[in-house]
Amino acid sequence: MERLFRSLRKTLVQVLHHRRYGLSSETPLSHSRRTYSYVSEMRKSAFEGNILRLLRNEIQYELEHSPPKQQPVTKFGPFMVDDRAGEQWIKLKSKFGDEDIKVEVSTFDGSAPAPKSGGGGGGADEEDMQLHITFIVNISKGESGRILEIMCSAWPDTIEIRRLVIRASNNTIVQPYAGPEFKELDDELQDSLYDFLEARGINDELAVFLHDYMKNKNKIELIRWMGTVKSFIEKK
Structure with missing residues (x-):
């Protein structure tokens, strides 16, 4: 008990001394909390600084080594191209006689092994x-x-037809019958459907255009995304 009183008396003397000479009167516990908060803030600042440095380096690298075309093509063949910033799809629109044609195109959403020109074996690498x-x-x-x-x-x-279906424009049928797989159709009917699309400008040349366009769009969206993340972290 006496040691407790001595400890309390010592603490009281320290508090009075700090107040008398304008010194901080915080307890060891509050000092520890302040120190922890300071260290946490320093770690947070260092962590954010590292992220910002990496983002700046990546943006600079992309802009210097393979900059995107800043004005993407807005027309290809009979199609007008509708490309909106920040979206992963683009739309192509055209008319053919009394038909309104709309093509919705995704960014790259898959990959497959490239066909081998020779008879060599072995697994496919990234270039394949x-x-x-x-x-x-x-x-x-x-x-x-x-x-x-x-x-x-x-x-x-090249393009490849996968499936076709007739549906109502108001989507009243929740799950319309989608018909058979395209490859299950008669070969002559398959060829006729490819000719049907060809007449409307949907052909292998369009496939080449879409790949070139989407490579550029991916580059633009990547740089924009990194810039948005950088701005968010920089904001105080």
Whole structure:
């Protein structure tokens, strides 16, 4: 008990001394908390500083070594290109007779091994892979209320029809019958459907264009995304 009183008396003397000479009267516990807060703030600042340094380096590298085209193409063949910043899809629009054609195109969403030109074996590495783009063709005619929807793949130099379905424009049917897989159709019918798309400008040349365009869009969106993250972290 006496030691407790001595300890309390010592603490009281220290507090009075600090107050008398304008010194801090914080307890060891409050001093510890202040020190912890200071250290935490320093760590947070160092962590954010490192992220900002990496982002600046990446942005500078992209801009210096492979800068994107700042004015992407707005027209290709019969199509007008609608590209909105920050979105991962673009839209192509055109008319063919009394048809309104809309093509919705994703950014790269898959890959597959590139076909081998020779007979060599072995597994595919990154250079042997070809990127895949999904695009959906919607064809409507006037006030018919129906849309022919064709889901396709764009490989680097060719298109591939995957499925087609007729659906109502107001989507009243939640799960419309999608028909058979395209490859299950008669070969002659498959060829005729490719000719049908070809006449509307949806062909292998479009596949080449989409791959070039999406490579540039990916670059633009990457740089924009890094800049947005950098601005958020810098904001106080």
